[in-house]
Amino acid sequence: SVEKIARRLEQLMPAADDVAPTASAIAHSAGLTTDARLMALPRLEQRELLTSAWRRYLEALASQRPVVLWIEDLHWADALLLRLIDRASTDARSCLLVLATARPEFAGSAHFRPSDDRIEMELGALGEADSLALARSASEIDESVVRRAQGNPLFITELARARLSSTDVPVSVQAVIGARLDELPSADRE
DSSP states (O other): OHHHHHHHHHHOOTTTTTHHHHHHHHHHHHHHHOOHHHHSSOHHHHHHHHHHHHHHHHHHHHHSSSSEEEOOOOOOHHHHHHHHHHHHHTTTSSSSEEEOOGGGGGGGGSSOOOOTTOOOOOOOOOOOOHHHHHHHHHHHOOOHHHTTTTOOOOHHHHHHHHTOOOSSSSHHHHHHHHHHHHOOHHHOOO
């Protein structure tokens, strides 16, 4: 609730005079409430207010102890979230680490300003031993099926979940996901 966020902000930023609007903006952007005042603002001002509120909140948290934001599939993120990550992680005055995963085509995204405190790492395919370990953790699976996945973790786990024999192995990740969708009831599939 807004009250819980406001209490936490008051603990983190006791001298701040903008605790209520910051808490309201955070609660609104998290989908906990709807802030009519925020909705009445022009879109650009809304974005600026939300980004600033989250940055203040993250900086306040990180001033107390290290904070790690872990974001999966950043390539699907809304432009507002990307702007927030950029602003919160550029020239941070506190101990904030943003760890995000994204598809290779996202590397060097125009949403992020160049900065010396950013590191991009490209992860390659899993080796054979790691692929087998991942497949075994998901389900029992034939080694030839794992080789077919060529170290792609998503493909390995989908193949393991499908419990396919080596003769049933789909050609691609899309085929595996398509097969899983085909298993859904028709109303859900549509």
